[in-house]
Amino acid sequence: MDQHDLDFINSQLEGDIDLREKIKEQVHEFDKKTRTVVGLLNKVHGTTSDKIPSLLDDVRPLLVDCRTITASLAQLVPQNQFWRWKDMWSNSIRAAVFGAALVEYLGTGTLITVVKVNEILGIHDEWKDRLALPAEDYLHGLITLVNELSRLAVNAVTLGNYEEPIRISIFVKDLFAGFSMLNLKNDTLRRRYDSLKYDLKKIEEVVYDVSLRKLVAPPGQRPQPTP
Amino acid sequence: MSQPQTLGSKDTVVQLFQHFAEELDDQNDRRERLIKSSRDVTNLSKKVIFLLHRIMTEETDEDDHTLALRAATSGRQKLKDIQKILGSMQVELRGNLFWQNQKNISPGLQEYIEALSFAHYLEHGTLISFQEVQETLSDNGAPFFPLPMSDYLLGLSDLTGELMRYAISAIPRKGGRMKADEVCSFVRRCKADFAGLTPFVKGLAKKQSVTNQSLQKIEDAAYAIAVRTSEFDLPPDILDDIVARCVSGYETNNHGRKAQRWQEHFDSDDEDYEYRA
Numbered sequence: 142m143d144q145h146d147l148d149f150i151n152s153q154l155e156g157d158i159d160l161r162e163k164i165k166e167q168v169h170e171f172d173k174k175t176r177t178v179v180g181l182l183n184k185v186h187g188t189t190s191d192k193i194p195s196l197l198d199d200v201r202p203l204l205v206d207c208r209t210i211t212a213s214l215a216q217l218v219p220q221n222q223f224w225r226w227k228d229m230w231s232n233s234i235r236a237a238v239f240g241a242a243l244v245e246y247l248g249t250g251t252l253i254t255v256v257k258v259n260e261i262l263g264i265h266d267e268w269k270d271r272l273a274l275p276a277e278d279y280l281h282g283l284i285t286l287v288n289e290l291s292r293l294a295v296n297a298v299t300l301g302n303y304e305e306p307i308r309i310s311i312f313v314k315d316l317f318a319g320f321s322m323l324n325l326k327n328d329t330l331r332r333r334y335d336s337l338k339y340d341l342k343k344i345e346e347v348v349y350d351v352s353l354r355k356l357v358a359p360p361g362q363r364p365q366p367t368p
Numbered sequence: 369m370s371q372p373q374t375l376g377s378k379d380t381v382v383q384l385f386q387h388f389a390e391e392l393d394d395q396n397d398r399r400e401r402l403i404k405s406s407r408d409v410t411n412l413s414k415k416v417i418f419l420l421h422r423i424m425t426e427e428t429d430e431d432d433h434t435l436a437l438r439a440a441t442s443g444r445q446k447l448k449d450i451q452k453i454l455g456s457m458q459v460e461l462r463g464n465l466f467w468q469n470q471k472n473i474s475p476g477l478q479e480y481i482e483a484l485s486f487a488h489y490l491e492h493g494t495l496i497s498f499q500e501v502q503e504t505l506s507d508n509g510a511p512f513f514p515l516p517m518s519d520y521l522l523g524l525s526d527l528t529g530e531l532m533r534y535a536i537s538a539i540p541r542k543g544g545r546m547k548a549d550e551v552c553s554f555v556r557r558c559k560a561d562f563a564g565l566t567p568f569v570k571g572l573a574k575k576q577s578v579t580n581q582s583l584q585k586i587e588d589a590a591y592a593i594a595v596r597t598s599e600f601d602l603p604p605d606i607l608d609d610i611v612a613r614c615v616s617g618y619e620t621n622n623h624g625r626k627a628q629r630w631q632e633h634f635d636s637d638d639e640d641y642e643y644r645a
Contacts, residue, residue, distance in 0.1 A: 142561045154568040224467035270464045276388045315378040319385030
């Protein structure tokens with residue numbers, strides 16, 4: 142190799158390394174923010190339903206705060222190289238999706254859409270060759286949500302909220318029906334999907350317990366889940 | 369995407385997931401197609417490498433340079449078929465799609481670069497440059513897809529293994545010892561060039577250690593020649609005969625085994641097999 146070629150290769154590789162460092166910095170910040178979100182949301186397991194709205198109000202601005210990170214990432218990533226770098230922040234963005242999805246569920250009892258997540262995290266459609274929320278990461282976030290809800294079903298009962306497990310059960314079953322429509326390849330998403338059945342089982346057991354002991358009114362006399 | 373902001377009922381969840389199902393199927397199908405094409409590229413590239421070795425070991429009266437040019441020309445002809453396949457993959461690799469699928473095509477791409485750089489070495493005696501590789505993967509100056517620096521370097525570092533084979537099989541030929549010396553110093557320079565780059569490219573360090581082994585094999589062969597030469601105060605052409613006899617004796621002893629190994633090389637990616645028993 143002559144010196145000219147070697148210099149060219151070195152400058153290319155160094156450019157990549159610089160970019161990697163810069164992205165790493167952002168991801169580090171992103172992780173800090175999502176850890177705070179997840180940490181706060183962890184309180185739902187010990188919070189009675191009347192205090193949930195104020196907890197969610199604390200979390201929402203933290204999620205919106207992630208917009209500074211998504212904007213920086215979109216600026217850093219060169220055109221058409223989204224998939225080259227995205228593994229660096231996959232975990233952070235999945236955590237953010239989980240946070241947003243849990244807030245949405247607790248606030249409205251519904252499943253958050255990709256559109257809404259993008260809106261909260263400030264991810265613009267025109268960035269899609271640099272930064273986007275791929276289906277895979279969104280779905281990972283939802284699986285974390287199910288994991289968390291199976292825990293919440295148990296803890297809600299402990300706090301005296303017997304209706305919550307029923308609502309969770311319906312919600313998670315719908316979600317599971319959605320997941321079973323997907324042809325997943327053998328990757329972590331597939332493995333996590335396979336483990337969802339244990340969460341469903343756990344939730345079913347709680348529902349069984351509260352129904353059998355007549356802790357919850359039978360269907361018909363039960364208030365509809367408030368949207 | 370026209371989706372409601374939030375989803376409550378089962379139907380809307382199903383609707384949303386229908387969309388994902390299509391997207392994931394699309395992705396998986398594309399991935400499978402690219403993996404298949406990449407395998408074809410690997411397979412054909414290996415054949416080109418064999419072709420080059422085969423021509424270079426032909427028994428002819430041509431001098432080495434003419435032979436090398438003939439090998440490179442035939443090689444290039446075959447490489448065109450591979451370029452056609454790589455060109456046909458570009459529709460699946462447009463824009464964002466390239467980096468989404470880069471891992472699936474990189475084995476084929478690296479093998480192609482190995483074959484291309486071998487042909488290039490026989491013709492020019494130099495390492496093919498990044499730009500030259502990218503030019504072979506272009507249509508009228510428009511690249512099929514951006515060539516990743518890592519695939520270029522990883523493909524090149526496989527070249528040293530082929531050069532080792534080439535040098536060793538050249539030894540029994542006339543002027544082969546000179547050739548082996550030439551290749552030896554070329555591989556040494558490659559090794560030095562790559563040494564500085566190993567921390568930046570994943571997988572290069574491992575290939576570098578294979579390069580080391582290849583280099584050692586050539587050096588050992590050069591050593592054996594030097595020892596033999598020193599024992600005889602004879603002109604080079606007579607020495608050539610002596611060495612030829614020596615090596616051909618070795619080749620008959622190991623013939624069955626060697627043939628089997630070539631086959632193994634073809635079947636697997638294992639680049640590191642020994643010529644010696």
